[in-house]
Structures are given as C-alpha cells and as structure tokens.
Amino acid sequence: MVEQLQRYGVISSKKVVEVMETIDRALFVPDGTPAYVDSPMAIGYNATISAPHMHATCIQLLEENLQPGMHALDVGSGTGYLTACFATMVGPQGRAIGVEHIPELVASSIKNIEKSAAASLLKGGSLSVHAGDGREGWPEHAPYDAIHVGAAAPEIPQPLIDQLKPGGRMVIPVGKIFQDLQVVDKNLDGSVSIRNKTAVRYVPLTSRDAQLKGY
Numbered sequence: 589m590v591e592q593l594q595r596y597g598v599i600s601s602k603k604v605v606e607v608m609e610t611i612d613r614a615l616f617v618p619d620g621t622p623a624y625v626d627s628p629m630a631i632g633y634n635a636t637i638s639a640p641h642m643h644a645t646c647i648q649l650l651e652e653n654l655q656p657g658m659h660a661l662d663v664g665s666g667t668g669y670l671t672a673c674f675a676t677m678v679g680p681q682g683r684a685i686g687v688e689h690i691p692e693l694v695a696s697s698i699k700n701i702e703k704s705a706a707a708s709l710l711k712g713g714s715l716s717v718h719a720g721d722g723r724e725g726w727p728e729h730a731p732y733d734a735i736h737v738g739a740a741a742p743e744i745p746q747p748l749i750d751q752l753k754p755g756g757r758m759v760i761p762v763g764k765i766f767q768d769l770q771v772v773d774k775n776l777d778g779s780v781s782i783r784n785k786t787a788v789r790y791v792p793l794t795s796r797d798a799q800l801k802g803y
C-alpha cells in the first residue's frame with residue numbers, strides 16, 4: 589500500500605514511507621475491515637479512519653514540524669493511527685497528544701497503540717490520548733509545532749490557533765459540505781498564513797451529541 593502511494597505520487601518523502609511502514613494500519617482498523625485499501629473505513633460512533641492517502645498527505649505536510657523533540661497535537665484522533673505516527677516521528681524527547689471526544693474510541697485507540705510499534709512511547713509518557721472536546725485544543729502541552737485536525741471545522745477554532753507555536757503548522761479540513769484541507773502557518777511575528785491544499789471530505793468537528801445523533 590505504501591509503495592502504491594509512492595508510485596501515485598502521494599508520498600515523496602522517505603520519512604513518511606518509514607513511519608507508515610512502522611505503524612501498521614492493520615492494528616488500527618476494526619476486525620474484518622480491509623486495512624490496506626485506499627479509502628476511509630467506518631470505526632463506529634459515526635466516525636471513520638481516514639484513507640491512507642489522507643494520512644500520508646497530512647504527515648507529509650507536517651513533516652518539518654514533527655522532528656525529534658517537537659510537540660504535536662492530533663485533534664479527533666479516532667483510531668489513534670496518526671497520533672502513533674506523530675509520536676514515532678517526534679520520539680521519546682518529544683510529545684504527541686491525541687484528543688478525541690468519544691471515550692470509547694479513546695479506549696480502543698489506546699489498545700491499538702499498545703499493539704503497535706509506538707507502544708513504548710505510550711508507556712514512556714511521550715504519547716497520550718485524552719477524552720475531550722478537541723475544539724479547545726489541549727493547553728497542557730501547548731504550544732505545538734504541529735497540529736492535525738481529523739474532522740472538518742466550520743471555521744478554524746481560535747484555541748487551536750492560539751496553541752500553535754510561532755513557526756508551527758496546522759493542517760485542518762475547513763468547511764461544511766464543501767471542504768478544503770487548509771495549511772495554517774504561524775509566522776514568527778504571530779500572524780498566520782493560510783492556504784488551501786486540496787478539496788476533501790471529512791466527518792464534522794462538532795459536539796459529541798450532534799455526532800451520536802448522526803449530525
């Protein structure tokens with residue numbers, strides 16, 4: 589699967605190849621779900637695990653901000669797949685935080701991570717997943733070099749901009765029906781530059797009630 593993503597030009601970075609080969613997607617999809625097919629898959633609670641090409645695109649966009657020792661936040665961490673990738677890249681001296689508002693998904697993501705190559709980082713404390721409303725970010729370990737949002741926000745939540753480090757980058761799908769994957773760079777003077785990367789379709793970043801009611 590990773591080879592195919594390289595062949596189709598989705599992945600051009602060696603680091604992205606390495607991390608996606610290290611963190612096995614099969615450990616993160618529900619039993620009986622095909623792991624290496626390039627499409628999103630249902631994970632319950634009206635949520636999905638993103639397609640491998642979206643995982644690859646987001647890791648690659650954030651690569652410079654996922655160097656050893658850096659801090660990363662994964663909002664709407666779902667299965668925990670990307671949180672585990674981020675933790676692997678920032679290493680034991682760094683910090684990777686997942687925030688997910690469905691407690692059952694938090695619990696299952698921790699089980700997934702425990703089976704993966706990122707298990708020792710979870711045990712060592714540089715990787716953690718928390719139940720909470722990701723629209724508030726996770727102030728405890730802010731500011732972040734990298735913020736990834738795995739669900740589409742009607743607009744970029746201000747707390748996430750506030751928790752981005754100068755020089756940091758956030759990748760976030762923005763919009764309702766028509767969504768763009770936006771790349772938000774915080775400049776050293778604190779201003780932000782935003783560009784649209786590509787049209788995407790994610791589940792909404794919303795309240796737990798709205799999500800469980802089917803939006």
Ligand code: SAH
Nearest residue numbers: 635637638664666667689721722738793794
């Ligand atoms: N990157 C994850 C994507 C999961 S889908 C993966 O590939 O596994 C998006 C996730 O965002 C869902 O698990 C959903 O429950 C979560 N979510 C939606 N709104 C949220 C909010 N306000 N706070 C935290 N998590 C949220």
